[in-house]
Amino acid sequence: MIDFRPIILAGGSGTRFWPRSRRAEAKQVLALDGERTMIQRTIDRLEPLASSGKTWVITNDLLSDKICCQLDKVPEEQVLCEPAARNTAPAAGLAALLLEKIAPDSVLGVFPSDHVIADEVAFVATIQRAVALAAEGENMVVLGIQPTHAETGYGYIETGEALRDGILHVRRFTEKPNRARAEEFLAAGNYYWNSGMFVWSAKTMANAVREHLPEMTPLLEEIVAAWGTPHYDEVFARVYPECENISVDYAILEPRSAKGEHHSQLYCLPAEFGWNDLGSWSALYDFKAGQGNQDAQENVIETRGSIVLESQGNYVYSPNKTVALVGVEGLVVVETADALLVTTREHAQDVGKVVKQLASDGRSELI
Known part of the structure; x- marks a missing residue:
């Protein structure tokens, strides 16, 4: 039985849905598409894969009280409050190094807290496939969305050779192209939108952080070493702001893809479950x-x-x-x-x- 641990990224400054969203009332704590809030819906769809007790949330001090109230089954000590916004690489890296310490054989799934999934049965099946692939070795899996138009607001994944069962090697990642390039990607047929959902083992991600973020690694390791001690809050507040403000895509996935599609162990799993990031x-x-x-x-x-x-x-x-x-x-x-x-x-x-x-x-x- 694979030990699967969801990591929910729930920071954000509440700008895209102003005036309903604010710094202390960001999109993920709003009920935009039903009676449940976006982050509650995220946890709900992951429940068949992992209990709330195995779920971790990374947010900020302005949102943590609301999130803890809305997610009353997630242990409060597993809601980590970033003292400064530092993008997805430090957040995902911290989670990986922390879980490597306390659950070294676990597989982590990184999920934004504010997306909409239409077919949750298909979502669960897709994540199960991704978890199985990630557990096979040092594989890193990104969920790709078949583009329906030349969107300039998303990152793109260029895919190469098929491995098996629809799993594709990743050739490279491209951040938010201009209109002309987005049209080219759409016409090419082998590009997918980057959903921002990733699956990898705690060890694989932790080692990737050590390889690609050597200056950040000691900072994150200092925070992990303080976990569970009386000094944790002070260390987190002092050290985390020193981390580079950089995304997982730029920091780890792009340099990993430079190794070539047959050596990077980067894979794209096309996702067909009705995805929308509700970005505006x-x-x-x-x-x-x-x-x-x-x-x-x-x-x-x-x-x-x-x-x-x-x-x-x-x-x-x-x-x-x-x-x-x-x-x-x-x-x-x-x-x-x-x-x-x-x-x-x-x-x-x-x-x-x-x-x-x-x-x-x-x-x-x-x-």
Whole structure:
């Protein structure tokens, strides 16, 4: 029986879904697609694979109380609060080195806390295959999503020769291409979106950190050595901010892929379970419309009541007010107690600029 341990990455600053999301109310603790929050849904779908008692969460101090409340079956000591945001490599590396110490034979799955999975049965089956492959040796498995359009907001995985049962060797990773390159990748047919979901053994990832991040490794090992002691919080707060701010992709997967597809032990497992990372209000509109939640004019309206006249393709969230749409198309309207966002679906990716402007203006109460 393989000892599988999910690692949930739940940091984030709450910018893409402003004004609903804030630094202390980021996307993962919101119920955007149902009654359960995004992180609760993440834990729910992993339950057939590992109990909550084997799950680890990496977040920050602003979100930890809400997360501990929402995930009451995850041991509180397994909710790690980063003292500074340092991207995915330090977070995943810390988890690997820590689990290598306390569960050396375990296989880890790294999962973002804020994705939507439509077919959870297929999700479980795919993760089981990835875990089995990772347990065979020093294999690192990334879940790839078949691209449906030339998306510039995702990283891409170029795949090579098939191993068996649809498992593909990885040739290289490419971060967020421009439109022209994304079109080329889509046409080529052997590129997948990088889902941000990875599976590897604790030993494999820990050794990869030692190989590719030699300056960061002693810092993470110092934190691990303090785990379970009275000095842990002080050491974590002092040492972790010294880690480089870098993603797993840049720090480990890209240099590993440079060894060549037959020597890197990097594999892509194509995932067909209805994935959406809900990266913007426009993406949420697309998801909800795809679930049949739109009206006859393709509007997605989440209000107490609404009046829609000659308007098409809009997204509206206003739980406490009646909203009237007259002769408009492709808008995003989001109302909270202290803010109102009006943009277009086309410009929904730019909502983060509002948060930057608020920060520049010193309006911290709104971020």
